Amino acid sequence: MGLRLLHLHLHGLFRSHDLELGRDADTGGQALYVLELVRGLAARSEIEQVEVVTRLIHDRRVSTDYANPIEDIAPGAKIIRLPFGPRRYLRKELFWPYLDDLADQTVSHLQQQEHLPDWIHAHYADAGYVGALVSRRLGVPLVFTGHSLGREKLRRLLGVGGDHEQIEQTYAIGQRIDAEEFTLAHCSLVITSTRQEIDHQYARYGRFVPEQAEVVPPGVDSIRFHPLQSSSETDVVDGLLAPFLRKPSLPPLLAISRAVRRKNIPFLVEAYGRSPVLRQRHNLVLVLGCRDDPRQLEKQQREVFQQVFDLVDRYDLYGRVAYPKQHRRDQIPAIYRWAALHRGLFVNPALTEPFGLTLLEAAACGLPMVATDDGGPRDILARCDNGLLVDVTDLEALQDVMEQAGSDADQWRLWSDNGIVAVSRHFSWDAHVCHYLALMKQRLELSQPRIWATDKECLGSPLGQSLLLLDLDSSLEEPEAEGLASLREGLESIGSGDAHGLGVLTGRSVQAAKKRYAELNLPSPRVWISRAGTEIHYGLEDQSDRFWQAHIDVDWRRQAVVSALADLKDHLTLQDDQEQGPHKVSYLLKEHGEAILPLVRQRLRQRSQAARPHLRCHWFLDVVPLRASRSEAIRYLSLRWGLPLEQILVVASQQGDAELVRGLTASVVLAEHDPCLEGLRHQQRVFFANNPHLFGLLDGLNHYRFFLKS
Structure with missing residues (x-):
């Protein structure tokens, strides 16, 4: 295969x-x-x-x-x-x-x-x-x-x-x-x-x-980008640019890019406008994509075009600058060859240029370059030796380099030949592939990818055909008696068959969670996702899911995480031992809010820790393995036991619950929810309940027709 x-x-x-x-x-x-x-x-x-x-x-x-x-x-x-x-x-x-x-x-x-x-x-x-x-x-x-x-x-x-x-x-x-x-x-x-x-x-x-x-x-596609010109394509480009240029035979300074700030095109226009030498010696040709009605362009594009138009007006560049409204993609190679025919230069003034494929396309057509000294153009010039680089944030430097590059006809011919040969030798698609x-x-390890459902066929799924996950630390923390009774009645009416399952989400240890849950007198859960998603237990089992433990343990070093955050003691303090876990370091913030999160992430990155912080209820910070979270634990269960995410329903109400709402799971946001969850109303599979507390959960179950008898 x-x-x-x-x-x-x-x-x-x-x-x-x-x-x-x-x-x-x-x-x-x-x-x-x-x-x-x-x-x-x-x-x-x-x-x-x-x-x-x-x-x-x-x-x-x-x-x-x-x-x-x-x-x-x-x-x-x-x-x-x-x-x-x-x-x-x-x-x-x-x-x-x-x-x-x-x-x-x-x-x-x-x-x-x-x-x-x-x-x-x-x-x-x-x-x-x-x-x-x-x-x-x-x-x-x-x-x-x-x-x-x-x-x-x-x-x-x-x-x-x-x-x-x-x-x-x-x-x-x-x-x-x-x-x-x-x-x-x-x-x-x-x-x-x-x-x-x-x-x-x-x-x-x-x-x-x-x-x-x-x-x-x-x-580079050598079939499209090559130096061999035809009179018919030259006529097409002449027709495209003729409405703009008084002297179309002057060597062009050609720029081809999108009209975005990063490409720095207005800076190029200003450098050209300020230089009497460039205005006398060259035309400026800007191919910046297609535009019909400027009002339909994105704001950034409109701003770039407006800057170009203003600069053309300020320096009176009419007849010297071309910026056609329309062109076809199949005309781009012809435009490069037309510019080379007129002994022009390809100019790339981008602020950042990861590579610069247009530079190679131009070189393949025999067109030398003046380009930004950022990123890819350095490697291209080292291989092609077909032009000059410049700091494009320095207006005078850009102007001087363009004047220099266009001043020597013998140097231009050498650059042109160098580019054609180097692209053919070093930058073909066959070589790349x-x-x-x-x-x-x-x-890469091309061995058979990991299959979570290792023993599914032997043991069968413990979850049922659908799964309701209740949050023990929020919606069930202090439930009102009437709402709890209604929930209990609804869950008990389902019966004890295998079709539907109940699960618990909690930051507590599974032992503490089971003790608290027993006080609620609700049906027994089939699965416990505890310690902020770092442990999974099934039913009455004491042993956590060993596959999940092995998965999240990759590169996890708990003590190193504690050491990495030790200097933040003015902002956070370790919680009591019973709140900690083998794959969970829990802190209490000294000032509530999310301002500390960027600093925590920075410390973890600086110490190369495969860990992620998760803030809950504005005060409680858990640092867990990079691969662990409540959301990822849910997806692990879905994959291992073959339960579609659409058949899993979660409940959200607190700050930090956004991870539960995103994706294909069904979710219910209770009426009395943290304001930070308001931004999730646009999510595809979220229901915002009108009733508070557990009555909102019952509304959600009814909305999704969840747990209906089979």
């Missing part, structure tokens, strides 16, 4: 043909890279199947192609579109509340297949988060490519005067960085395009292990 691969690429508009590159900030080079990589992999004899999971979109503003659940890319390769969040198209910064839902759906999708994939390759932080969850639940190795990283983006945006609060509001940068740390803690291999990413960008992450990273430069597959076979 051949290899089976799963790629996760979630944002933007992704399909097998006519990629809408440059349409918005989310549809760029990453989408093209994933598509070309998947095509290259599918063509290999050792590959049986490649799937790309992306988002299903129903939105009249975009093509109906993105509403097709399945789309073939090539023989052996297809796109799987799964719905998560609203039906409409969303920018990637709005994905975060819905990614747990996608992780549950992806696990369900993979369980329906005869064989699990040999590895998962996640692209960007959003897919990395989903991939990490799927990987640890199914035991499939995870490969991660960040494409661009949140810490580097934040550094660059702050470096050009950005406001931290505004950056957070626009880019959800904190969640993105946390997701990247989470992904790096779970992945077996990180693939980068350049050595600089490993040494300077990923190195700023506490969870990053340099030995788990490899450089695999992406490839060969290197990629060799690394996977060498670095």
